[in-house]
Amino acid sequence: MLEFNPIIVGGGGRSRCRACHGSAEPVTYRAPGDIATRIAEVVSASTAVPGPNILLTGADPFGHPELPALVEAAVSAGVERIAIDTDGAALRAGDNAAGSLHAGVRHYIVRVTAADEALSVRVTGGPSGPAALAGIAAVRAAAQRLQTPIAIEARVEACRHTIAALPSTVAALAEAGADAVRITVGDVPRSAETSALLAAACDTGMVNAVWVDVVGDTALLPATHALHMTEEDADALP
Amino acid sequence: MPSPEPTRVVLCALNSPGYQSLALGYLRAYAQADSRLAGRVAFQTLDLTVDLDPWWVAYRVLELEPDVLGLSVVCWNARAVFEVARIVKAARPQTTIVLGGPEVGPVAEKVLAAQPAADVVVRGEGEATFTELLYATTRGRDVTRVEGVTARGRGGTVVSAPDRALIADLDSIPSPYLTGVMTPTDNGAYIETYRGCPHRCGYCFEGKGYGRIRSFSEGRIAAEIDAVAQAPGMTAFSFIDPVFNLTGERLQMLARLLAPHAARGIRLHTVEVDIERIDDAAAALLARAGVASVETGPQSVGEAALAECRRGFDAERFRAGVAALKRRGIIVECDLIVGLPGDAVRDFFDGLAFVMSLDPGIVQTSTLHVLPGTDLYDRADELGLVFDPEPPHEIISTPTIGYADLRRAEVRATWLQKRYRARLSPGEER
Ligand code: SF4
Numbered sequence: 001m002l003e004f005n006p007i008i009v010g011g012g013g014r015s016r017c018r019a020c021h022g023s024a025e026p027v028t029y030r031a032p033g034d035i036a037t038r039i040a041e042v043v044s045a046s047t048a049v050p051g052p053n054i055l056l057t058g059a060d061p062f063g064h065p066e067l068p069a070l071v072e073a074a075v076s077a078g079v080e081r082i083a084i085d086t087d088g089a090a091l092r093a094g095d096n097a098a099g100s101l102h103a104g105v106r107h108y109i110v111r112v113t114a115a116d117e118a119l120s121v122r123v124t125g126g127p128s129g130p131a132a133l134a135g136i137a138a139v140r141a142a143a144q145r146l147q148t149p150i151a152i153e154a155r156v157e158a159c160r161h162t163i164a165a166l167p168s169t170v171a172a173l174a175e176a177g178a179d180a181v182r183i184t185v186g187d188v189p190r191s192a193e194t195s196a197l198l199a200a201a202c203d204t205g206m207v208n209a210v211w212v213d214v215v216g217d218t219a220l221l222p223a224t225h226a227l228h229m230t231e232e233d234a235d236a237l238p
Numbered sequence: 239m240p241s242p243e244p245t246r247v248v249l250c251a252l253n254s255p256g257y258q259s260l261a262l263g264y265l266r267a268y269a270q271a272d273s274r275l276a277g278r279v280a281f282q283t284l285d286l287t288v289d290l291d292p293w294w295v296a297y298r299v300l301e302l303e304p305d306v307l308g309l310s311v312v313c314w315n316a317r318a319v320f321e322v323a324r325i326v327k328a329a330r331p332q333t334t335i336v337l338g339g340p341e342v343g344p345v346a347e348k349v350l351a352a353q354p355a356a357d358v359v360v361r362g363e364g365e366a367t368f369t370e371l372l373y374a375t376t377r378g379r380d381v382t383r384v385e386g387v388t389a390r391g392r393g394g395t396v397v398s399a400p401d402r403a404l405i406a407d408l409d410s411i412p413s414p415y416l417t418g419v420m421t422p423t424d425n426g427a428y429i430e431t432y433r434g435c436p437h438r439c440g441y442c443f444e445g446k447g448y449g450r451i452r453s454f455s456e457g458r459i460a461a462e463i464d465a466v467a468q469a470p471g472m473t474a475f476s477f478i479d480p481v482f483n484l485t486g487e488r489l490q491m492l493a494r495l496l497a498p499h500a501a502r503g504i505r506l507h508t509v510e511v512d513i514e515r516i517d518d519a520a521a522a523l524l525a526r527a528g529v530a531s532v533e534t535g536p537q538s539v540g541e542a543a544l545a546e547c548r549r550g551f552d553a554e555r556f557r558a559g560v561a562a563l564k565r566r567g568i569i570v571e572c573d574l575i576v577g578l579p580g581d582a583v584r585d586f587f588d589g590l591a592f593v594m595s596l597d598p599g600i601v602q603t604s605t606l607h608v609l610p611g612t613d614l615y616d617r618a619d620e621l622g623l624v625f626d627p628e629p630p631h632e633i634i635s636t637p638t639i640g641y642a643d644l645r646r647a648e649v650r651a652t653w654l655q656k657r658y659r660a661r662l663s664p665g666e667e668r
Contacts, residue, residue: 001594002657050597050658081661106660151653151660180653206645211653227583227646 003048004083004107006238009035009070010059015087015124017113020159020187023125027059032066036073043077053081055109057238062090071103083107085237087128091135097142101150108152109237110136114162115172123161129169133176140177154178155237158198159186167200174208181205182230185216195220202228244280245376248304250322252288252295252315256426259285260478261310261339261364263414268365269372270419271412278376283419288315296325304333306375308368311339313607316629320353327355334375338364340443341629344611346388350396358389363433365411367402408433408454415465422469425507428476429466431459431492435480439537440547440613441575441606444480451484460495467499474505474530482509482532483520493523500528508533508571513559514552521562531569531599534559539589542580546621547614553592560596569599576647577606577633579614579621583647590651594658601658603651605644606633 013027039054046052054074061067061084074082084100088110091097112132114120120129136152143150154173158166170181183201188194198214198221205212214221215236218229249266251259266281282302286295299307299322307326311319323335338360342349346359358381360367367386374381382391386402405411414420415427432453435444454462466475483489496506506529513534516524524532536551538544544551560570572593576586586603593601608615608625618625622637635641 001591001654049595050661053661075662079662104662106662107657149656149659149661151657179656206649209649209652211650213650224642227643227650 002053003051004053004055005042005046006055006057007035007038008058009056009061009064013059015126015128017123017159017161018125019161027063029059029064032069035070039074040077043079050080052079054079055083055085057085060086062086062096068103071105075104081106083109085109087111088132088135091139097139101142101146101148106150108139110152110154112154112156112173114165115169116165119165133172136176136178152178153180153182155182157184157186158188160188163188163194163197166197167204170201170204170212174210178210180211183212183214185214185220195222199225244278245305246280246303247306248282248284248299248302249308250284250299251310252286252318255287255289258420258426259310260428260430263420264365264411265368267412267414267417267419269369272369274373279372288318292318292321293325295322299326300329306334306336308336308338311337311341313341313609313630316341323353323355334358336360340611347396347398350388350390358387361386361388362402363404366405408452409458413462415462422466422472424471425474427466428478429462430478432479438548443609443611456491463495467504472504474507476507477509480510481512483511483515489520489523493527496527500526504528505530507531514555516559516562518562521566524568525566529568531571532563533571533573535573536589537573537575538578538581538585539592540581540585543578543585546579557596560598571600571602572598574603575606576603576651577636577639577644579623579636582638583643586647590654601655603655605648607631608633
């Protein structure tokens with residue numbers, strides 16, 4: 001219903017499950033001029049209604065030294081919805097949460113591997129989960145203070161190393177202030193237990209009024225939870 | 239001989255924050271104008287908000303030591319109102335508690351059976367019935383004989399007097415604004431120019447309950463508009479008419495009356511329109527009237543639900559109407575209901591996708607409430623609608639959507655609305 005055009009600001013640096021994906025690639029960022037040009041191209045070619053909307057993605061945009069200028073370029077180009085695909089940790093720092101809102105960002109996509117600190121350290125090599133939760137809480141608080149409508153979506157990749165914690169990850173994201181959680185089903189055991197955990201994650205979202213949708217191998221979700229299945233991952237992250 | 243103490247009448251409404259009850263304003267203005275009650279009845283109005291603790295509301299009521307307490311009841315405040323009634327009755331049993339409004343009128347006998355604290359229910363249009371009820375009370379007459387009243391008779395049996403005919407000449411109801419019964423507040427005042435609705439939507443009480451259209455005169459409408467629009471500090475108000483663009487002539491008349499105020503910057507918010515009848519000329523009239531935002535359907539785009547609810551929907555005309563309004567800078571709020579009979583979850587989300595594709599400005603979804611007095615309430619068994627018998631009568635399941643999927647649809651729709659709302663508006667300050 002809402003189309004976001006991805007704008008690649010760089011590559012690498014994402015903390016994911018090391019057992020499944022290996023260590024993170026080194027981070028690189030594209031030149032701000034190139035990105036601004038790309039934004040202008042996308043906006044002028046966009047026929048999206050509602051829109052135009054863009055998603056700054058690839059490497060974490062908060063690491064880009066010229067992020068304010070990039071957001072400003074998007075605002076000047078007439079972008080209606082600016083989304084940032086972030087690991088969330090940077091939202092805790094300094095004035096990033098309120099600053100990004102002031103600049104014009106309204107959508108936050110926060111990648112989370114696991115909320116629990118010990119699990120997070122074990123699978124990603126650092127406390128990325130708690131940092132992401134703190135980032136979500138910071139931007140939620142800033143939006144409330146500024147009375148600015150925002151949308152926060154957490155993206156969680158479920159793999160055999162994190163699936164058991166999925167319901168508690170959803171609960172923690174809800175508590176931090178996420179509006180929705182998208183679970184991508186990765187390399188998980190094809191078992192009744194996996195189905196039960198996916199269903200429990202969806203139900204945990206429901207009782208916290210947080211929407212959970214599931215992409216990937218949706219056949220693992222029980223049929224009772226068919227509404228949570230998203231067949232086409234139209235806005236899959238790179 | 240000293241004149242007897244007047245009967246103390248307290249009228250109380252639990253409103254949405256920022257609003258006053260026009261219904262109570264009408265009741266009071268009508269009763270106060272009746273010479274038979276002059277000097278015999280003293281009124282106080284408590285316009286409170288639904289978020290208040292019912293014990294505190296009861297405190298405010300009891301401080302006034304009412305002989306008669308009139309409470310306005312709609313589906314979304316009914317639970318709180320019933321609690322207020324219980325507390326007041328327990329603390330002051332001699333107070334006669336009168337309920338009125340669409341939540342209680344159509345099911346008056348059931349309400350009195352379920353709410354022992356209530357003594358009387360005023361059914362249907364309240365002004366004349368409430369006045370006659372007060373007259374009977376002040377004369378010590380049997381209120382169960384007052385047309386339009388359901389009350390406890392001797393021995394506590396619930397008795398319903400015959401229905402009362404609708405007021406033929408709406409101008410006979412004095413204006414609460416022109417009489418000073420209500421003081422218009424900025425962004426909270428609204429005007430009614432007619433009653434009834436030409437449509438008969440299955441989930442709505444307006445068309446079924448108030449039948450044919452009766453209008454206030456143009457002179458009365460003009461005087462109310464002037465009074466409200468010129469009230470100190472007024473910047474915006476609204477109309478509660480079911481369809482603001484009821485006819486082309488009426489829209490022209492309203493635009494003419496409102497234009498001088500619009501030229502001073504007075505705006506109208508969320509007036510209800512039949513969007514499929516809006517072309518460029520109608521949009522221009524709405525803009526001239528100062529309309530900043532309108533509210534409209536489609537409520538559903540599912541053929542089966544539209545048929546069950548007796549609603550029309552023409553996607554192209556709807557789209558054209560939204561486009562015409564957007565060209566005039568008027569924000570459109572598109573409303574959808576989840577849980578209508580005949581709709582599957584997919585129909586609801588098709589509706590959401592449709593309205594979002596129009597980028598109307600505001601998208602609002604709600605869950606079906608099966609309200610007393612509506613066609614869906616009467617046909618609930620036939621349609622297989624399971625709903626909460628307690629107000630606000632939310633749908634529990636339908637033959638095409640089960641309980642859990644209704645809740646899922648609500649949560650997903652809320653998320654999609656948040657995504658839509660999170661945007662930069664043109665010229666937004668950052
Ligand atoms: S929903 Fe609106 S158009 Fe339909 S009957 Fe009610 S007031 Fe009339």
